[in-house]
Amino acid sequence: MVAKRQRGKKGREPAAPSPESVKKEKEKAKALKASVWWQNQLEKGECYYCGQNFAKKDLTMDHIVPVSRGGKSTRGNVVVACKPCNSDKKYYTAAELILKNQMNSKINF
Numbered sequence: 001m002v003a004k005r006q007r008g009k010k011g012r013e014p015a016a017p018s019p020e021s022v023k024k025e026k027e028k029a030k031a032l033k034a035s036v037w038w039q040n041q042l043e044k045g046e047c048y049y050c051g052q053n054f055a056k057k058d059l060t061m062d063h064i065v066p067v068s069r070g071g072k073s074t075r076g077n078v079v080v081a082c083k084p085c086n087s088d089k090k091y092y093t094a095a096e097l098i099l100k101n102q103m104n105s106k107i108n109f
């Protein structure tokens with residue numbers, strides 16, 4: 001007696017993506033990194049988060065909405081981030097990070 005529940009997923013919030021889709025997005029990220037568009041982003045050398053300039057080798061691809069949270073490897077969801085910003089970010093989304101920075105700057109005396 002197996003109840004099939006293939007339908008009825010509509011209207012639900014996108015929860016954790018399946019391992020397959022995470023893998024797929026990571027593959028797509030790899031392809032995107034090889035694109036001319038991405039190379040141009042790196043040429044600009046500016047970190048999306050701190051706005052500072054870096055050498056190409058110090059820049060990484062960062063997902064605004066992390067793949068682990070259902071983010072896609074599309075031009076609209078990936079940005080150039082320096083290594084310190086990328087590692088500092090960990091699992092925060094860009095929006096959360098901006099908020100965090102704003103709060104920190106207000107707290108500083």
Ligand SMILES: [Zn+2]
Pocket residue numbers: 047048049050051052081082083084085086
């Ligand atoms: Zn940065």
